[in-house]
């Protein structure tokens with residue numbers, strides 16, 4: 025796609041307060057066109073609030089936020105015309121069929137009826153909902169509803185697609201279907217902002233991740249870089265054992281050992297670092313796995329991501 | 332202060348209109364059967380116990396209640412549309428949230444809902460008007476103006492309803508305005524019996540349905556009746572002024588309250 029370095033969304037000191045409670049606390053970020061950027065953080069981190077400010081649903085308390093150079097405070101109508109929103113909560117119109125949901129939504133964007141129907145049919149095809157064309161919305165499965173919401177978000181051919189927890193509550197099959205579709209959209213050059221509290225999702229889909237907690241961005245980077253930088257390659261997990269911890273520290277001076285309650289977690293920069301040690305403790309129940317974003321989060325905040 | 336509204340209001344209106352036309356028969360039949368039942372049971376049944384010309388303006392009982400039934404249809408049509416039905420769309424279906432994510436503003440969503448409420452009032456009361464005419468109770472061509480009164484009266488009740496909807500913590504909350512506001516108006520606004528002398532002033536001041544009934548009765552018969560010491564023309568003009576002012580106030584207020592509720 026053209027102009028992949030163009031900054032589409034820019035936030036400076038972006039703040040949202042609900043009465044005295046600060047939900048988003050002076051964050052700075054940029055989203056370039058054609059990229060998929062993920063807000064990763066636990067529930068209550070301020071992800072939805074941030075997304076809602078981007079689509080001008082919530083007024084910003086302080087700071088600056090622009091979308092395609094337009095100011096959310098004064099040019100909300102134009103901005104809303106450029107954005108597609110897939111909200112966290114399902115808000116499809118239960119009074120209409122699947123196709124009619126798309127047609128009526130298109131009308132809100134001033135898309136002429138014929139064009140709307142053409143786009144709606146294409147989107148239903150893309151999201152494998154053609155067979156449900158005339159079905160009642162209430163009869164759709166959770167995964168189908170999500171995909172219909174994504175189709176609806178694309179009806180105005182948005183410059184930016186906002187996906188607020190696109191797979192929360194879906195079964196693994198539904199989740200993978202949605203992931204595939206998001207990947208295809210990425211390849212087509214759609215700029216995507218997604219929020220999630222699943223690290224696999226952020227790893228699988230995002231070019232860049234903003235790790236958020238308590239309304240602040242605590243780290244940013246490409247998923248692989250973040251993992252490499254903060255936790256390395258391999259992670260060993262085992263129940264706390266004094267002797268084993270001592271041995272690990274002696275024999276592998278490079279690794280980082282962290283104790284969380286009665287669990288020990290050891291982070292190594294290289295693959296295969298632990299093989300020698302495990303052999304010395306054959307009766308221990310040891311797990312070795314790849315480092316992931318949850319480790320990053322845990323490292324950064326001292327807390328688990330899933331709550 | 333004043334809401335900013337564009338043609339997009341009609342897109343919200345149209346959404347509701349399209350849902351309505353899908354279920355038109357479910358909506359039509361009760362609207363038609365109810366006034367027939369009232370006219371037959373009360374007008375003819377109960378009316379048989381009254382003299383022929385004992386009601387104000389020399390009306391029989393069935394002639395007296397006919398404009399009352401039209402007015403009640405105006406009030407119910409808009410009030411229940413913009414309380415229960417709007418609340419369902421706002422709270423359970425999250426339809427307002429979905430629409431606000433498009434170039435349509437909150438102001439326009441609420442205005443569209445309110446205009447749709449007024450439209451429901453017009454549709455429902457026009458059906459009643461047709462039934463009344465079929466009973467031979469529309470004696471003046473001015474009756475053709477009743478749908479206009481219905482729309483503007485409906486706009487007032489819809490705006491009032493929207494204010495309650497903006498304040499409603501749950502759907503059960505509407506029992507309060509329904510019992511404390513709507514039911515007293517249903518009974519006391521000169522619908523089924525002339526307003527007793529002692530409350531005529533209060534009814535003109537505080538019960539908007541009274542004005543709708545006065546106007547409808549005048550247009551249906553071509554004869555505006557005096558009330559509370561005012562001439563028939565004065566009553567009609569007072570009614571128009573009262574409705575115009577109250578509608579403006581509550582229309583603007585409903586949008587403000589709703590914005591306060593929806594946008595934090």
Ligand SMILES: Nc1ncnc2c1ncn2[C@@H]1O[C@H](COP(=O)(O)OP(=O)(O)O)[C@@H](O)[C@H]1O
Nearest residue numbers: 042047065066067068069070071072073074595
């Ligand atoms: N309308 C609101 N009024 C008051 N507090 C709110 C409102 N919306 C969100 N919050 C609070 O702001 C914080 C961030 O919420 P949210 O953005 O929904 O988090 P996330 O999407 O990351 O789970 C939470 O503590 C939440 O309770």
Ligand SMILES: [Mg+2]
Nearest residue numbers: 071072073112
């Ligand atoms: Mg959220």
